[in-house]
Amino acid sequence: MRFKQLSVKALGTATAIAAGCLMSVGSGVAHADSVEADSIYAPSALVLTVGRGTDSATAAVQRAVVLECAPRPRGTHPAAGRACGQLASVGGRFEQLVRTEGSTGAMCTRIWDPVVVTAEGVWKGQRVDWQHTFANPCTMKDTGSSVFAF
Known part of the structure; x- marks a missing residue:
């Protein structure tokens, strides 16, 4: 019985400490920059991945980048x-x-x-969920596309 009482006290102390930490940090929620509703640009933000395997469900992702195209090109894409x-x-x-x-x-x-290769996100306001399998890395590079060259 004594063990259960100590556990409840420890849980109460841990909860109080966690609440205090959250209050001192602010809301504790990170907010991404969003496109304003009155923006002239439709949102375009994509997560691109390259992985080994035959489809995205089973592939081991090797690289991933973020590509935003509106209002200007940016993101982690090189x-x-x-x-x-x-x-x-x-x-x-x-x-x-x-x-x-x-x-x-x-x-x-x-x-x-x-x-x-996969692309997920939004392109000019339209939802994107796309994948394509190349026979090998050489055929992927042979397209000449810089979209998946990262």
């Missing part, structure tokens, strides 16, 4: 301006980017070492 430009040139249709496979003229082997 070539945000170029990637936003390429997406704009195809109207945000990612499948158009992968149809240019072979555009760099690279000589890729036929080894099956699948790489899956």
Whole structure:
């Protein structure tokens, strides 16, 4: 019985300490910058990933970046301006980017070492949830697209 009483006291003390910490920090909730409702730009923010595997459900993600294109290119993507430009040139249709496979003229082997790329988020106000599997890293690079070059 004594053990249960000590546990309840310890729990009460821990709760009081946690509440005090939250009150001293402020609300304790991080808020992302949002596009105002009266903004002239539709939101465009994407999370792009590259992983090993045949589909996004089973792939081991190797790299991920954030790409925002409105009101200006930014995010953690190393070539945000170029990637936003390429997406704009195809109207945000990612499948158009992968149809240019072979555009760099690279000589890729036929080894099956699948790489899956994904794009999730919003493009000009429209929800995006897209994935594509390349036969290997060389065929992915052979598209010439800078969107997944990170």
